[in-house]
Amino acid sequence: MEHFIEWINRQALSTKLKWTYLATCGGVMFLSTLFLIGIQLYFFTAALIRQTQSQATMVGETLTAAMAFADTDAARDILSALRVAPDVQSAVAYDAHDRAFVRFTRDPDTPPAARDTRAHETVLDVRGVSVTRQIRVGNRLLGTLVVHSSVTSVYRQLALYLALALPMMLALLSLSYFALSRLQRFFTAPILALSAVSEQISRQGDYSLRADVPPAADIGLLARTFNGMLDRIQKRERELEAEINERKRIEVKLDRLAHYDPVTQLNNRHFFNERLEAVIARARKFDERTILMFIDLDNFKTVNDTLGHDIGDELLRLVSRRLSETLRFGDVLSRIGGDEFGIILENVNQVRIASMIAEKCLTKLADPIHIHGHDIHIGASIGISVYPDDATDMHALLKYADTAMYYAKNGGKNAWRTFTPSMRDDAHKRFKLDNNLRRALERDEFVLHYQPQVDLKSGDIVGVEALIRWVHPQLGMVSPSDFIPVAEDSGVIVPIGEWVLREACRDVKRWHEQGYPLRVAVNLSGRQLKESALVANVLATLREVDVDPCWLELELTESMLMDASTDILDRLHALTDAGIQLAIDDFGTGYSSMSYLKTFPVRALKVDRSFVRGLPQNPEDAAITRAIIAMARSLKMEVVAEGIETQEQNDFLRANGCDKSQGYLYGRPCPAAQIGQMLARTRVGACAVD
Numbered sequence: 145m146e147h148f149i150e151w152i153n154r155q156a157l158s159t160k161l162k163w164t165y166l167a168t169c170g171g172v173m174f175l176s177t178l179f180l181i182g183i184q185l186y187f188f189t190a191a192l193i194r195q196t197q198s199q200a201t202m203v204g205e206t207l208t209a210a211m212a213f214a215d216t217d218a219a220r221d222i223l224s225a226l227r228v229a230p231d232v233q234s235a236v237a238y239d240a241h242d243r244a245f246v247r248f249t250r251d252p253d254t255p256p257a258a259r260d261t262r263a264h265e266t267v268l269d270v271r272g273v274s275v276t277r278q279i280r281v282g283n284r285l286l287g288t289l290v291v292h293s294s295v296t297s298v299y300r301q302l303a304l305y306l307a308l309a310l311p312m313m314l315a316l317l318s319l320s321y322f323a324l325s326r327l328q329r330f331f332t333a334p335i336l337a338l339s340a341v342s343e344q345i346s347r348q349g350d351y352s353l354r355a356d357v358p359p360a361a362d363i364g365l366l367a368r369t370f371n372g373m374l375d376r377i378q379k380r381e382r383e384l385e386a387e388i389n390e391r392k393r394i395e396v397k398l399d400r401l402a403h404y405d406p407v408t409q410l411n412n413r414h415f416f417n418e419r420l421e422a423v424i425a426r427a428r429k430f431d432e433r434t435i436l437m438f439i440d441l442d443n444f445k446t447v448n449d450t451l452g453h454d455i456g457d458e459l460l461r462l463v464s465r466r467l468s469e470t471l472r473f474g475d476v477l478s479r480i481g482g483d484e485f486g487i488i489l490e491n492v493n494q495v496r497i498a499s500m501i502a503e504k505c506l507t508k509l510a511d512p513i514h515i516h517g518h519d520i521h522i523g524a525s526i527g528i529s530v531y532p533d534d535a536t537d538m539h540a541l542l543k544y545a546d547t548a549m550y551y552a553k554n555g556g557k558n559a560w561r562t563f564t565p566s567m568r569d570d571a572h573k574r575f576k577l578d579n580n581l582r583r584a585l586e587r588d589e590f591v592l593h594y595q596p597q598v599d600l601k602s603g604d605i606v607g608v609e610a611l612i613r614w615v616h617p618q619l620g621m622v623s624p625s626d627f628i629p630v631a632e633d634s635g636v637i638v639p640i641g642e643w644v645l646r647e648a649c650r651d652v653k654r655w656h657e658q659g660y661p662l663r664v665a666v667n668l669s670g671r672q673l674k675e676s677a678l679v680a681n682v683l684a685t686l687r688e689v690d691v692d693p694c695w696l697e698l699e700l701t702e703s704m705l706m707d708a709s710t711d712i713l714d715r716l717h718a719l720t721d722a723g724i725q726l727a728i729d730d731f732g733t734g735y736s737s738m739s740y741l742k743t744f745p746v747r748a749l750k751v752d753r754s755f756v757r758g759l760p761q762n763p764e765d766a767a768i769t770r771a772i773i774a775m776a777r778s779l780k781m782e783v784v785a786e787g788i789e790t791q792e793q794n795d796f797l798r799a800n801g802c803d804k805s806q807g808y809l810y811g812r813p814c815p816a817a818q819i820g821q822m823l824a825r826t827r828v829g830a831c832a833v834d
Contacts, residue, residue, distance in 0.1 A: 162324045169320055173313045177306075184305055188298040189273075192231060193266060196275045199229055200291040204277040207237055211279055211286045216246050223248035231293040233272065237279070239287045271295070405479040407457050408464040416478035416486050421538050423476075423490050424531055434531040435489035435498045438545040439467070439505065442523040442557040444483035451518060458515050463522065470504040486545075495530055495562075502526045502560035510558075523558030525549050534563050547571055577630045580616060585643060590614055592647050593813035596822065597665070597784065597806045600798040605823060607663040607697070609806060610648040611813045612640070628669075637669045642681060649689040649696065651816040656695075660823045665697040665727065670704045676711070679718045693723035697748070701729055705744055713744065720745040727784065731772060741779055749776045751802070753787025760796040773801050 203222060210219035219237060226232045226248055236247040267274045272294045279286045405412045411419070420436065427434045441463065448456035460483070467485060468477055476488040489498060505526060512519040527549025535541040544563040552561040561567075584590060594608035614622040631637035645666055652664045672678055686693055698719065705728070720726060727748035728741075751772050758765035769785075776783045785797050788807030797805055811822060 162321070165324060166317060166321055170313075170317055173316065177309050177313060180309070181302060181305065185298065185302060188301050189268065189295070192293055192295065192298060193268065193273050193275075195229070195231065196273045196291055196293040197266060199226060199232060199293075200235075200275040200277045200289060203235065203291065204279050204289045207279055207289060208281060208286065211237065211239070211245060212281055219246040220248075226291070229293075231297055233292050233294045235289065235291045237287055237289050240285050242288070245287055408461050408479050410464050410485075411476065411478040413478065413480040413486075416476070416480050416488070417538070419476050419478075420488055420541070423488055424536075424538055424541070427491070427531055428536070432490075433492045433495070433533070435492050435495070436529050436531070436541050436545045437487040437489070437498060437502065438480075438527040438542075438549040439485040439487065440525045440527075440549055440553060441483040441509075442525060442553070444522065447520055447522070451515075451520075455515050455518065455520075459513060459520060459522065462513050462515070463509065466508040467505055470501055470508055472501075495533070498528045498530070498562070499560065502528065506558060506560065525553035525557050526560035527552055527563065528560060529563040544568070574630050574633075577622070577627050578634050578636075580619070581627060581631055581634065581636050581640075584614060584616070585639060589616055590640070590643065591815065592644065592651070593815060594651070594664075594819050595806050595813040596811045596819070597663075597804050598810045599804055600794070600802055605662070605810075605826060606804065607665060608819060609665040609699075610644060610667075612644050632669060632671055635671060637671045638675060641669055641672045642685070645682065645696075646685050646689065649685060649691045651819075652695055653689050653691050654816070655820065655823070656691075658820060658823075660820070661695075662823075663695050663697055663725070665699050667729065668698045668700055668704075670701070673700070673704055673712055673715070679715050679722075682719065682724070683722055694725070697725040697727055699727045699729040699750065700746075702731065705746075717745055720747075727782075730786075741775075741781075746781065748782040748784055748803075751783065751785045753807075756785050756787045756793055756797075756807075759793045766796070769797070769802075770800055777801065 203226060206222045207219055210216075210222060223235050223237065223246055226235055227250065232250065234247070234249045237245045239245045265276055267276075272292055274290060274292045277289045277291075279289055404410070404415070423434050426432065444456070444459070447459060460479070464477070464479065464485070467487075471477055471487065472489070474490060476486075476490075478486045480486045487501070489501070492498070506524060509522055509524050512521050514520075527545045527547065529535065529541050529544035529548060531541055534544050544567070547567050548561040548563040551567060552559045555561065591613045593611045593613050595611060596605045597607040597609060598604065599606045612624060614624070614627055616622055628637070631640055648664045648666050652662060655662050675681075682696075682698075683693070686696065716726060725747045726745060727750055728746055729750050730752040731749040749772060751769055755765045755768050755772075759769060760766055773783050782803045783801070785793075785802050785805040786807065788794055788797070788805045788809045790809065793807075794805065794809060814822075
């Protein structure tokens with residue numbers, strides 16, 4: 145079938161049209177002949193049925209007397225008269241008991257058809273027609289007559305009809321084929337003319353040639369359309385040369401855009417990666433050392449958000465110029481991100497060259513940058529990786545430089561770090577912690593411990609701070625200082641923080657039911673503070689556990705408030721409007737200033753343990769602590785001191801007006817059940833004194 149279709153596809157259009165017409169005509173003739181044969185079959189069969197019925201009726205009436213008197217000879221003579229009817233093959237007369245009384249058969253070797261007692265009147269099948277007639281005298285049934293006629297004469301007449309119709313059909317098809325063969329040249333001549341012009345144009349490439357075709361309704365329209373297409377092609381060909389020249393100019397421009405940063409006019413990340421791959425290939429071939437440096441500007445986002453993107457772009461341009469001044473001839477400097485730059489140092493003999501250039505970069509960036517009346521101080525965190533010392537492929541080298549830059553930024557910013565294997569180990573450790581953290585909540589591996597907060601005037605426990613602990617089945621007790629930063633980076637801190645809040649509120653609810661009116665302090669992460677649904681989630685948790693918002697205190701850090709946007713400020717006000725207290729944790733270690741403190745709805749300041757540790761002996765710590773207490777008093781805030789370990793520290797803070805304190809002096813962090821026992825002992829002691 146596939147070969148036949150392929151053969152048809154190879155034929156000319158005229159041949160396809162001719163054979164399509166012949167197939168259509170032949171099909172119509174064939175269907176018409178079948179229809180006429182069907183009609184003839186119906187008429188011939190109907191005539192045979194009528195003839196057999198008439199003969200059966202006539203013979204049945206004649207047999208009445210013979211069967212009434214049981215005269216078989218007379219009955220046989222009557223049936224023999226059917227011999228003159230050529231279509232009748234047999235006839236059988238049955239008596240009233242369905243026994244054959246007398247029979248007639250045209251062919252002695254062929255027995256008459258057996259009587260079907262279920263048959264009625266007339267039965268037609270492919271073998272013939274059987275007609276059944278009852279023989280009666282009045283109401284008396286004498287017997288039954290069955291006459292069977294052959295349909296051979298019908299088939300013979302149909303065969304004769306076909307013998308006449310088929311030759312006539314073939315003759316008409318032959319005549320049509322001959323006529324079409326003569327006429328098709330008149331139909332296909334315009335199409336052949338169009339094909340000839342197309343072939344000539346394809347061969348010579350001369351689009352000035354035109355097809356000359358008579359203006360017929362259909363082919364003429366095709367010719368005009370074809371000539372119009374040639375006009376447009378000719379016009380387009382004239383324009384193409386100019387367009388090609390324009391495209392070449394655009395390609396040069398696009399190539400520059402693809403490889404250069406439009407703000408700083410430095411190479412971009414795409415060019416940087418291509419260049420780094422080529423440099424590594426050369427270093428591998430000639431056994432050379434290549435150094436990669438990642439530079440991330442510190443606090444650029446703050447400048448960009450505060451002073452605007454125009455000043456931010458100008459700052460990037462000036463930074464790129466200063467960085468360019470630190471490089472050797474042939475070194476590659478690229479802007480590979482928003483505020484990230486990359487440097488490739490080729491064919492380096494000594495690794496210390498990288499540290500020298502890093503120091504030069506930090507020194508260049510240390511000087512303030514003057515833009516539109518603003519003195520902008522910008523620093524940078526630099527990560528360094530070395531080929532082949534640290535890695536032998538581009539992706540690993542990029543990753544290790546980024547890791548070293550991460551360590552430089554976390555180490556206090558405005559510094560540089562060279563990648564070390566310990567960083568890789570730390571990265572694997574963080575990766576392992578991250579994987580385990582994502583399943584810790586599902587496995588119920590977190591527990592809450594609480595550290596009491598004591599009122600320095602009365603000595604009573606008036607609150608607790610909730611501190612999360614992670615008990616891993618294999619890793620054991622994991623320090624919060626290890627897993628909290630990982631949770632912050634991965635975003636898992638959000639569901640963890642929601643769990644801490646819910647569990648802390650449940651414990652507070654139990655303590656309240658036991659008669660201990662405690663307030664619980666819960667640390668809020670920077671990632672949680674940026675969540676738009678923070679307020680709704682906190683209030684929903686309080687409603688779920690049925691705890692009044694006034695018993696909840698959320699602790700923030702100074703850095704979180706310094707980076708706070710308008711949206712974050714709105715969330716803080718929404719929390720305090722609902723009755724929740726806000727406190728600043730580790731106060732004094734960040735950007736302590738009354739100007740920003742009065743902007744936020746903060747109720748309490750928590751003095752960092754680093755200032756409490758030297759009390760009362762260290763005069764500087766004592767002065768700072770007194771200053772924090774005085775500032776809080778002026779802002780009508782409560783002061784909580786952390787890390788109290790000695791009675792002397794407790795006495796100093798109480799004497800200087802500190803409100804509350806917490807530390808090992810009053811109790812180490814412990815589970816909620818032990819807090820309940822501690823409160824119970826305090827109540828018993830108070831009753832004994834009374």
